[in-house]
Amino acid sequence: MLAEAAYGKSSVRLVQVSRHGDRHDLKDFTVAIRFEGEYDQSYTDGDNSGVLPTDTMKNTVYALAARHPVEEPEAFGRLLAEHFLERNPRLRRVRIDLTEHQWGRIAVKAREHGQAFVRHGTESRTATVQGKGDQFTIGAGVSDLVILKSSHSAFTGFLRDEYTTLPDVADRILATALTATWRYRTVDLDFNLTWRAVRDALLEAFAEHDSRSVQHTLHDMGRAVLDNVEAVTAVRLVMPNKHHLPVDLSRLGLENRNEIFVPTEEPYGLIEATIVR
Amino acid sequence: MLAEAAYGKSSVRLVQVSRHGDRHDLKDFTVAIRFEGEYDQSYTDGDNSGVLPTDTMKNTVYALAARHPVEEPEAFGRLLAEHFLERNPRLRRVRIDLTEHQWGRIAVKAREHGQAFVRHGTESRTATVQGKGDQFTIGAGVSDLVILKSSHSAFTGFLRDEYTTLPDVADRILATALTATWRYRTVDLDFNLTWRAVRDALLEAFAEHDSRSVQHTLHDMGRAVLDNVEAVTAVRLVMPNKHHLPVDLSRLGLENRNEIFVPTEEPYGLIEATIVR
Amino acid sequence: MLAEAAYGKSSVRLVQVSRHGDRHDLKDFTVAIRFEGEYDQSYTDGDNSGVLPTDTMKNTVYALAARHPVEEPEAFGRLLAEHFLERNPRLRRVRIDLTEHQWGRIAVKAREHGQAFVRHGTESRTATVQGKGDQFTIGAGVSDLVILKSSHSAFTGFLRDEYTTLPDVADRILATALTATWRYRTVDLDFNLTWRAVRDALLEAFAEHDSRSVQHTLHDMGRAVLDNVEAVTAVRLVMPNKHHLPVDLSRLGLENRNEIFVPTEEPYGLIEATIVR
């Protein structure tokens, strides 16, 4: 028996250039589409008669972008979701995930060039649109935002057992590659503006927080989003603890005045939580 | 309000050498541990008094491996889960994920060497143990098992709309990087033997199936597992469609007799389903 | 016979926090060290008596950073090179490669925070110091600087043969992930200032160039460096052509007004050259 099934297209890459005279705008997305519905017979009997090919899903991304240039990933995701739901009677739920790769403008003699761009960081802006019938849920997020604070971070007073060797640390480096996703109250919003407001709230809370643990800071960041951005109803944060270990210089006849660290990739702590109103 | 929260340690690397005279056994794991429970105050107030450090979780992996050499990842995962549940009254649910990296022996003059090993493929064996109170659920899996069939795969008769350009294909390459996970009926099993039986069932079904779509083959593979391995109650398969496109040689004045293909990384179809009894 | 041999330590990770009251400076490097010299007996006879362990090379990075905080990667590389050459009579040539991972400051209410940082892009600053006896050669570079221009790029009038299907394109996207390395005339320079001048010259030339091919733009960028920065004697550029293919929308009943593109990862053109005075 088929308990749960979905199919779709992932990693659809879209670059869009909008030309306004000498000033071009560049948008760069990776899109994923996921269908759930009455498709059981394609699994059990190999009956494809109701199956929209994933290749067509890909084509549709390009066709809709050509017809309605993308301004906000959230709105473009909704357009795709509506398009698929209207034309596919077997489709019960559709999910569109968009990742925006961010570019800035190259500066020439301190002036932004209109047609030359430089790729920004590893950080991406994300958006998720879920549709069911004529109901839509819209969320957004940020992924792989790598941040670090070099003060106001401690981890002390924790539980100890026979295998605990970690010492209390009053002043450590706190670093993470933040993935945050949040849900919006409505589907009509200035999504670009709101996204920036959430990102600002996350970064400011991280910078200003007097951290007693990753959990503690994660919660404060989530609360800051809910406090500052009315449109958000829930926010989920996933924060790997990118440990920075102070180097033991005493074996080299030197003192480490909390200045020399080794960042480590593995193992890593992983802290996650959802904060709701 | 904190709606959902978890913390733990990921990417704990463990290599274990068991020495039986001239013949050594090598085991190589990546372990992740995830705690859910009464830890809200660590988030809201920065109160760490009930928080077992993730560093201690890591130490515990090494300590338990030293005391009870790992034979089966499922059994070792259960040992870890029990250990944590017994000692941490605030812990409500624990999850242990293990990934086994597989090694074979180097052959010297057609004889397996006792102490020299070569790493096998990208394929990993996985195991998941979930514990709550004194209840345990055990599952296993395989990840990144890259397989391809060069015949008996078609995709025809699908739904067409204005953006459909894909032609019917009667004889195509079907390739995927399989991730499968399954759940066991009991917690007492010969896990190594059963894992091999499931893997065999998956591979045989893939090889023998007369495929009308990825969905169709996925379902057949899932059914083969349930038919052949009584201990499995449900199996989930995730199969990215690693498209192999026939090269259009006609523009080069040549014919492609279904022999020359370009494998592509993106975009890719993604098919997933759970099959239960 | 041993024709060529080297040994060393790679991927030594160093994070340095310099504390000036409320304002901290953060430096983040990956360092590689490579020794060539009279070490043949360690290969042929397993005689380690003259071999400085690579573990000691790693320790030395931390020890020297503790004693002389890193301001410029070039100067720190030279310090390391001198240290090793002075103490290791068997060492004939040493090479130090440094990669600096760049961080900016988090802005809080439009003011830069003194102790909170956000990781910049994928772009890295690199430096290479080579030492032999008391002679040092110093170079620098940039790696994985992803840039794109949406106009003033053509590729026409090329050689055609029986397998050529590429059409002339008068207006295409030109994108690359630039790796550039250059050599300095002297070992005494304001390395930070000079590095920024070279990077500016590269970006400005890329943005302003009327490109007839990647080769053509590569050459112009190299020439701009030599024209603008007297301290540089040679510059090498490696430019993968990150193809952006216009989507054929005609099959979807739509027109592509040079606005909708698919960026592709493979295959890619690869253009490289060294420009010298």
Place this chain on the structure above:
Amino acid sequence: MLAEAAYGKSSVRLVQVSRHGDRHDLKDFTVAIRFEGEYDQSYTDGDNSGVLPTDTMKNTVYALAARHPVEEPEAFGRLLAEHFLERNPRLRRVRIDLTEHQWGRIAVKAREHGQAFVRHGTESRTATVQGKGDQFTIGAGVSDLVILKSSHSAFTGFLRDEYTTLPDVADRILATALTATWRYRTVDLDFNLTWRAVRDALLEAFAEHDSRSVQHTLHDMGRAVLDNVEAVTAVRLVMPNKHHLPVDLSRLGLENRNEIFVPTEEPYGLIEATIVR
């Protein structure tokens, strides 16, 4: 002035299915092509009239594979090299690099299936053909062959200085991801057979060697190739030391009987040498 320049196409992916009734053969390659020659005007003046597009290089790979199915990567590389040299008078040197991704057959009821395949390891077979006029040099190799020995590996008696903290170790794990490349005396060989002979020699030497250091084992492996395979004139080995650190269990009240290790990714030792006759 242009001191050194090359252009070409990288990451050309080719999958070839040869159909012999029910038994298919599968070949999977990544190909790179690199041209050096009289192309300066394309750099300096943007004159493309002598430039074969890299897109044509890609097409040529598919066209030649369609006309001459690939049996040996070395022979196919030579075919490509000859093709380009004959038709491009400006081409002075051409280099073809081929990487073969290895597949085995899926076994069904202990019998190899004719049309179903499973991808082997991360290990690749490589080949390099260099052509200049009518002179060709052919080499081959293996990359990312991950091997480990759990005995007969020591590292003792090395040089110590003020920053040395590494203890002598008489019995350690030795692990590496071997990249080896070798050059053949002639261009007429049974390349498949010879490649397997070299690989066997490398693995046997690694397994049997009584290692005093990575350098020591590397040299023994290189010598084994020259001793066992007459057709090879020189072999280069690059061996990252994938350190496996014994876990300090004493702090957990336990003893580590040289059984529990943490494999680390960074930093790593890097040993390389070329062995010639």
